[in-house]
Amino acid sequence: MHPIDDLLAGKQNSGNRAAPTRDRLIRAFTDLVQQRGYAAVGTAEVLKVASAPRGSLYHHFPSGKSGLAVAAVEYMAEAVTDALHRATTGRRTLPVLLRGMASARAAWLKRTGWSEGPLLTVLSNEVVPHEPDIAEALKVGSAAINSAFTDLFMARGFAPDTAWRNAHMTRSLLDGAMTLSRAARSTDALLEAGDFLATRLADPANRGA
Amino acid sequence: MHPIDDLLAGKQNSGNRAAPTRDRLIRAFTDLVQQRGYAAVGTAEVLKVASAPRGSLYHHFPSGKSGLAVAAVEYMAEAVTDALHRATTGRRTLPVLLRGMASARAAWLKRTGWSEGPLLTVLSNEVVPHEPDIAEALKVGSAAINSAFTDLFMARGFAPDTAWRNAHMTRSLLDGAMTLSRAARSTDALLEAGDFLATRLADPANRGA
DNA sequence: ACGATTCTGGACCAATTGGTCTATTTCTGG
DNA sequence: CCAGAAATAGACCAATTGGTCCAGAATCGT
Numbered sequence: 260m261h262p263i264d265d266l267l268a269g270k271q272n273s274g275n276r277a278a279p280t281r282d283r284l285i286r287a288f289t290d291l292v293q294q295r296g297y298a299a300v301g302t303a304e305v306l307k308v309a310s311a312p313r314g315s316l317y318h319h320f321p322s323g324k325s326g327l328a329v330a331a332v333e334y335m336a337e338a339v340t341d342a343l344h345r346a347t348t349g350r351r352t353l354p355v356l357l358r359g360m361a362s363a364r365a366a367w368l369k370r371t372g373w374s375e376g377p378l379l380t381v382l383s384n385e386v387v388p389h390e391p392d393i394a395e396a397l398k399v400g401s402a403a404i405n406s407a408f409t410d411l412f413m414a415r416g417f418a419p420d421t422a423w424r425n426a427h428m429t430r431s432l433l434d435g436a437m438t439l440s441r442a443a444r445s446t447d448a449l450l451e452a453g454d455f456l457a458t459r460l461a462d463p464a465n466r467g468a
Numbered sequence: 469m470h471p472i473d474d475l476l477a478g479k480q481n482s483g484n485r486a487a488p489t490r491d492r493l494i495r496a497f498t499d500l501v502q503q504r505g506y507a508a509v510g511t512a513e514v515l516k517v518a519s520a521p522r523g524s525l526y527h528h529f530p531s532g533k534s535g536l537a538v539a540a541v542e543y544m545a546e547a548v549t550d551a552l553h554r555a556t557t558g559r560r561t562l563p564v565l566l567r568g569m570a571s572a573r574a575a576w577l578k579r580t581g582w583s584e585g586p587l588l589t590v591l592s593n594e595v596v597p598h599e600p601d602i603a604e605a606l607k608v609g610s611a612a613i614n615s616a617f618t619d620l621f622m623a624r625g626f627a628p629d630t631a632w633r634n635a636h637m638t639r640s641l642l643d644g645a646m647t648l649s650r651a652a653r654s655t656d657a658l659l660e661a662g663d664f665l666a667t668r669l670a671d672p673a674n675r676g677a
Numbered sequence: 678a679c680g681a682t683t684c685t686g687g688a689c690c691a692a693t694t695g696g697t698c699t700a701t702t703t704c705t706g707g
Numbered sequence: 708c709c710a711g712a713a714a715t716a717g718a719c720c721a722a723t724t725g726g727t728c729c730a731g732a733a734t735c736g737t
Binding site for chain 4: 678679680681682683684685686687689690691694695696697698699701702703705706707
């Protein structure tokens, strides 16, 4: 199962009829970009993986490849914020949630042979600022995720400014550990990050002013 | 001045005679990749920026673009470990050093209009595992940097395993904050990371067993 | 001075790139 | 049942890709 699916249970359109072309394009594009990066994936390959003809791509995304990237970023950001919102209203404690995020990423890396990185991270590192549309989508999406993390920390009793700082820390740490883990082909950095997040950052003693 | 130069004072070949072609190629390649990523920079552009003909590239780097990437990674990793080694034997305290790293990166981002990311980070996010040579160079280079950071923490009184963990934390945090800052076009994440590193991670009370 | 080696310069190549365009098919509301 | 819209299908394009190849220039050791 694709990691996106983990986050999306319930968001997916109900029936299991074949995904419409537009969604298949976004899905194929996301997978390929996470493996190889934006510039390295050609439209031809996306089309092949999605089993769609050229015309469909430019019908659904008149601005072409960059439009597809914008849609993929928006889709992913929404999926992540939805999942975080669900976690916020759920019962699980912060340490459990945070360590879970880190180990889920570690498992993902292992399962895919260290071949995939998170969409927003991958795009952030190659697209800014040559593609203003994508850069803007990344900015908006990233801000939404930060805000969702801040809400999560606040809902667990942290003061607003501490929550905001912890949101940044959590994102930076998970993101950087993911990149490092990919480079080192080892989950050490991610597990280390999970440990820190669960035992220190989420420590009730640090709920701040 | 280029950020690489900051790290290299003293490593540069002495006189200011024009850099040899091979070095110019590495330099041009590094700059371009940091801005746009590996796949997006064409050999033609590297050649133009380096003012070198096509033949020179394949003379100095018989394996072409990927060989150039490997050389650039090795060069960068050495520059970074050298700088860390100098810091280790130097006098500055850990908090000063760590906050300095974060704010140097923040300044770099601002100066370049959020257009450049660290070479190893950028490559790690798009090259693994399709280019095994580059992946290997990244793995080796990243390990060397981790080790240099571990030495730094140990030289400041941290126990070996704590030092190793702190090295991972520092790298993950700086790296992730860099990516986030680029996406958000704001240095918030980096400054937050610097603050944490200086006031918490480097805290002498946490020198561990 | 000279032969050998290193390096530069650039023409050239097949393959691929993102994108355009139009004909046809499929779907939908009335 | 049909008109019109939505979507699919793929031929086609100029531009660019990384890479090969070889002729000439510069540099070297002797």
